[in-house]
Amino acid sequence: MGIKSFQGSRKQQSNTVEEIPFRVRDYMSTTLITFKPEQSVEEVIKSLIANRISGGPVVNDNYELVGIISEGDCLKQISDSRYYNMPMEQDNVEKRMIKEVETIDGNMNVFDAAKKFLDSKIRRFPIVHEGKLVGQISQKDILKAALELKGHNWK
Numbered sequence: 001m002g003i004k005s006f007q008g009s010r011k012q013q014s015n016t017v018e019e020i021p022f023r024v025r026d027y028m029s030t031t032l033i034t035f036k037p038e039q040s041v042e043e044v045i046k047s048l049i050a051n052r053i054s055g056g057p058v059v060n061d062n063y064e065l066v067g068i069i070s071e072g073d074c075l076k077q078i079s080d081s082r083y084y085n086m087p088m089e090q091d092n093v094e095k096r097m098i099k100e101v102e103t104i105d106g107n108m109n110v111f112d113a114a115k116k117f118l119d120s121k122i123r124r125f126p127i128v129h130e131g132k133l134v135g136q137i138s139q140k141d142i143l144k145a146a147l148e149l150k151g152h153n154w155k
Contacts, residue, residue: 024113025106027145028127028135034059035069037094041077044069044093057126057133058097065126065133067097103128104137110145113137 033051035044035058048054048071055070073096104113104125116125117139124138 022110022145022149023106024104024108024110024127024137025135027110027141028106028137029141030135032057032133032136034133035093035097036060037066037092037097039093041069041074041091041093041096045074048074054123057101057136058093059133063132065101065103065128067093067099068101068126069093069097073097101126106134110142110149114142114146117142 033047033053033056035047035056037058037060044056048056055068055073057065058067058069060066077091077096102120102122102125104116104127106127106129108116113125117123124136126133127135127137
């Protein structure tokens with residue numbers, strides 16, 4: 001009596017690079033509220049409140065990412081204007097924005113992106129392609145992706 005294997009036949013391993021499943025670009029937001037460096041901080045505050053967002057990318061006329069401005073940056077401006085008795089109208093986005101912006105690759109797997117969120121404690125990452133801002137991924141987008149992918153065989 002011979003030994004029988006209960007394993008089914010295996011697919012032969014391929015040496016070709018497979019398409020990355022569950023990519024950031026498939027779940028990123030592409031309709032973004034952006035700001036310009038020359039805009040007043042007061043305009044940003046009004047937009048943040050009206051759109052119920054906590055910040056947004058700052059782009060130049062070529063739609064290249066030049067910074068990020070957040071509620072915290074605006075609060076700092078309000079605090080400084082009161083402390084130094086300077087009118088808010090004198091400040092603009094360029095003076096208050098964060099210029100060193102960490103981005104994320106649109107081809108990154110959403111699970112790797114989730115890890116990057118956890119490691120960095122950042123709430124949203126801009127996605128740049130060929131020098132232009134093309135989208136933004138937030139922690140909430142990753143959570144939506146996870147719900148949508150529930151039941152898939154995650155690798």
